Amino acid sequence: MAPRSIWNGTITFGLVNVPVKLYTATESKTVHFHEVHARDGAKIEHRRICPKEDKEIDYTDIVRGFEVEPDKYVVLDKDEIKAAAGDRGKVVHITEFVDAQEIDPVFFEKTYFVGSRDDADPYRLLHEALRKSGRAGIGRFTFHDREYLAAIRALDDVIALHTLRFHDELVPVDDVDIASPGKAPSKAEIEMAGKLVSANESSFEADAFDDSYREAVLDLIKRKSKGEAIDPMEQEEPAHGDDLLAALKASL
């Protein structure tokens, strides 16, 4: 099945224009349920209620308000919100490149695949140049009425576009406040722990990890549909050992 694109535009680098389409690269496979009323199995509707009038409100009578002080709202209409979206609804200008490995993964938010919109040659030129240089292009673009910072890089045979988090969206580690132990771990302990890491090392194979919980939920649904009774299980928590070196030795 041919994937459906979600954005059309042009990536530029220098005077080279690459007409592209964006495709979703990831999809959640979490099992989703519909809400129903337990008593009669009827569908649950989420209705919009005005608490002042205590009655349901039609969607056309709803506006979007930003709370500037408690209970005081500035109402913006759709066009006014659009005014902030930026003018890059059709173009991603790549103005600079960085070493793709240098961007810490914590900045990567959502990934899209970039496809060529035509049979012309610039797409593969950009892909090959990104692959060969090992660099990621940085630019901004507007999608669904908001502007994103994005990085493009070569991924297998395609170009991937990652929306990036802004630096101030990361919680600084100092805010988390991690206390130091009175006595730092000893060299022997760090060496021993390093051995434990080496002993359990492997290369990363994404398909070695299946979503066993998703499978369990789907299995539960099937059992329930056959009228089986479901037993709740007991859960346990491990004890916390205090002798670090002994625990490390025993693990090895």
Add this chain to the structure above:
Amino acid sequence: MARALWSGSLSFGLVNVPVQVVSAVRDLDLHFHQLHSKDKARIEQRRFCASEDIEVGIEEVAHSYDLDGKQVIVTDEELASVQPRKTRTIDIETFVPLAELDPIYFDHPYFLVPAGDSEGTLRAYRLLERTMDASERVAIGRFVMRTKEYLTAIRARDGALELTTMLFHDEVRPTKPIPTGGKKPTKTQLDNAVAIIEELSTEWEPERYEDCYRERLMKVIQRKRKRQTIEVPKPEAEPAPVDDLMAALKASLDNVKAGRDARFTKDEETAKA
């Protein structure tokens, strides 16, 4: 400090470190509320039973799944029964080199924080952090938060242990159906393109990029509050595909080497004059 979203223990061989999970990112988006246009009251979403037409509390809600056309209803208690047994631990299964983990698998980043300040806990936490940092490895493990089991990558970052939830392999789509255009570039084309990239290359300095959207939206809100007019900018026209790829590459390379904007053209100069 941020609110703990989960607490339990990180299990590394026989060493258990009591930890809490806090978000490593914060939401700075400007959020709007739905208001009733007539009286500006904040809209509330309430649940109603479609057949009885009465309001329903969250405790009366069950979950329904459409299994090949048959409605199967599952309760919270039944869902809880399939949660893995050791639901209060993060079990490390293996260690892998960071470079092997493509960031496409990374979902939400969190910090792991030692739970409590007993010397044993703090030392075990610091030991694991020091070890992960020295080995440049990422620990792969699983844990259950709320009603979902997550695959996670745990690594040392800035002196803390970071836990990132990951996508499962079948949640990443194949790249094969993505159209990749025409011919492979010639060697000269590729060399020129790489030369442009090198000329435009810089260090990754995240502080240089601000969320202009957030700033503009705040300005729009402030203008509206003062009852000033708001103009919607015209979207930038989409540039036309280039006819002569080689000429475009050469002109771009000349531009960046001369320190001009990479997209400078003679037409622009004439237009400005």
